[in-house]
Amino acid sequence: MVVGTPTLLASHGKLTTPQDLEKLPCVALAPFESDRIPLTSQKGKTVVISPTARITTNNIFALRQATLASAGFSVMPRWFITNELQSLQLVDALPAWRAPTLTIHVASSPGRHQPKRLRHFLSTIETAITQISGIV
Numbered sequence: 001m002v003v004g005t006p007t008l009l010a011s012h013g014k015l016t017t018p019q020d021l022e023k024l025p026c027v028a029l030a031p032f033e034s035d036r037i038p039l040t041s042q043k044g045k046t047v048v049i050s051p052t053a054r055i056t057t058n059n060i061f062a063l064r065q066a067t068l069a070s071a072g073f074s075v076m077p078r079w080f081i082t083n084e085l086q087s088l089q090l091v092d093a094l095p096a097w098r099a100p101t102l103t104i105h106v107a108s109s110p111g112r113h114q115p116k117r118l119r120h121f122l123s124t125i126e127t128a129i130t131q132i133s134g135i136v
Helices: 006-011 018-023 060-068 082-086 116-130
Strands: 002-004 025-029 037-041 046-049 052-057
Touching: 002 006, 018 046, 025 060, 052 060
Parallel strands: 025 052
Antiparallel strands: 037 046
């Protein structure tokens, strides 16, 4: 979801379309966002915006901190910012629009043999991920 602090969002006026985000600074998570962020409406329409990234990081914790410091809006998964959304430190900038979901992929050596520790890891991940609030 696209989020920002209430202060940052209010300072740029009401956001009604994805293109309105291009007026705000962005905190981008590399390599997922850079100069192009696709957003899809609840009706299935996709728009690609090109915001100016004030900060780019490959660390989601740094992304959250920079966004909380009002350095810019960002795209973050709901499960990662549940507390910040509930306390209104961050708000959903465009509730009718979402960024693409990311899929988790696991790769292992080819062949039928999977060590017990790998099978245990995969089973644990499969169970644990579905228990995280906000994961679809």
